[in-house]
Amino acid sequence: MKSLSHVLFLMIAAATISSFAAAADAPGYKVVHTWKLGGDGGWDYLTVDAEGRRLFIARSNRVMVVDEDSGKLVAEITDTPGVHGVALAPEFGRGFVSDGGEDKVATFDLKTLKVLSKVKVGTRPDAILYEPFTKRVFTFNASSHDTTAIDAAKGEVVGTLVLGGKPEYAASDSKGTMWVNIEDTGEVVAFDPQKLMVKARWKVEGCEEPTGLALDASSRRLFAGCSGSRKMAVIDADSGKLLAMLPIGDGCDGTAFDADRKLAFASAGDGTITVVREDSPDKFAIAEIVKTQERARTIALDPKTHEVFTATAKVLPERKVEPDTFVVIEAGK
Numbered sequence: 001m002k003s004l005s006h007v008l009f010l011m012i013a014a015a016t017i018s019s020f021a022a023a024a025d026a027p028g029y030k031v032v033h034t035w036k037l038g039g040d041g042g043w044d045y046l047t048v049d050a051e052g053r054r055l056f057i058a059r060s061n062r063v064m065v066v067d068e069d070s071g072k073l074v075a076e077i078t079d080t081p082g083v084h085g086v087a088l089a090p091e092f093g094r095g096f097v098s099d100g101g102e103d104k105v106a107t108f109d110l111k112t113l114k115v116l117s118k119v120k121v122g123t124r125p126d127a128i129l130y131e132p133f134t135k136r137v138f139t140f141n142a143s144s145h146d147t148t149a150i151d152a153a154k155g156e157v158v159g160t161l162v163l164g165g166k167p168e169y170a171a172s173d174s175k176g177t178m179w180v181n182i183e184d185t186g187e188v189v190a191f192d193p194q195k196l197m198v199k200a201r202w203k204v205e206g207c208e209e210p211t212g213l214a215l216d217a218s219s220r221r222l223f224a225g226c227s228g229s230r231k232m233a234v235i236d237a238d239s240g241k242l243l244a245m246l247p248i249g250d251g252c253d254g255t256a257f258d259a260d261r262k263l264a265f266a267s268a269g270d271g272t273i274t275v276v277r278e279d280s281p282d283k284f285a286i287a288e289i290v291k292t293q294e295r296a297r298t299i300a301l302d303p304k305t306h307e308v309f310t311a312t313a314k315v316l317p318e319r320k321v322e323p324d325t326f327v328v329i330e331a332g333k
Contacts, residue, residue, distance in 0.1 A: 035071030202240030212255030267299035
């Protein structure tokens with residue numbers, strides 16, 4: 001029989017080896033920069049321009065354009081009341097802004113950052129996404145419960161698709177299918193962005209208030225941030241089958257997926273980014289949790305540098321943003 005001291009030594013050694021292995025498997029993300037930008041008003045989606053090394057941030061009535069390397073504010077796109085998000089179509093040299101306050105989408109020049117035109121869409125456009133297969137921009141309209149398709153080259157509305165609930169974020173495989181979370185029904189809707197027809201509607205059990213949505217196009221896996229249930233749902237993008245439910249922070253409003261590193265991210269308002277590792281198309285695990293700041297709930301990924309960005313500010317009891325407390329947080333290795 002082994003002595004008690006020998007058994008304890010083996011237990012400690014095993015635990016140490018296990019912790020070293022876990023540390024080796026962890027991606028190693030941490031906050032590397034916190035840039036104070038200040039300014040009044042709330043915020044919503046962030047969009048990375050990987051080619052131009054810029055970050056576009058929706059700020060109530062304007063879009064802040066930030067240098068991705070220095071964290072400095074380089075410009076603002078104004079006259080965008082109730083802005084929620086920005087979509088980029090580099091092949092046309094244009095960007096698009098969802099102006100929720102006036103039910104319009106503003107088109108701007110990617111070089112000059114000047115607004116070129118505006119077009120009427122659905123009621124209270126929120127998330128916005130450029131879809132390269134159809135070369136269309138899609139707004140997901142919170143109050144009219146539909147999506148509006150815009151010809152990116154012409155800046156003209158080409159159609160509308162009723163979604164049957166309040167849409168949140170969307171994803172595209174760039175091959176003829178898009179998916180969107182329906183927040184108030186706990187569903188994911190798959191639709192054809194060319195024909196503007198619903199392909200499938202899936203109830204995701206245990207996923208309350210789905211918000212952020214990201215896609216691994218190679219394995220055909222969707223990553224939905226379930227804000228109301230503090231989970232990330234992993235879903236087969238073709239069948240709608242629920243493959244995994246992983247714990248995340250409270251108040252998720254954004255997810256992202258790094259195709260090169262096979263990592264999914266969920267940013268939550270409790271001040272955490274949960275990093276999920278895709279070990280195989282059917283195996284997923286929590287890789288690590290990155291501490292950010294309270295209310296840093298949206299997220300954007302730079303696919304070239306693999307860094308992620310989020311933003312936050314101090315919010316007063318009356319739900320107003322305390323002036324000059326707005327910051328952008330960059331997490332990387």
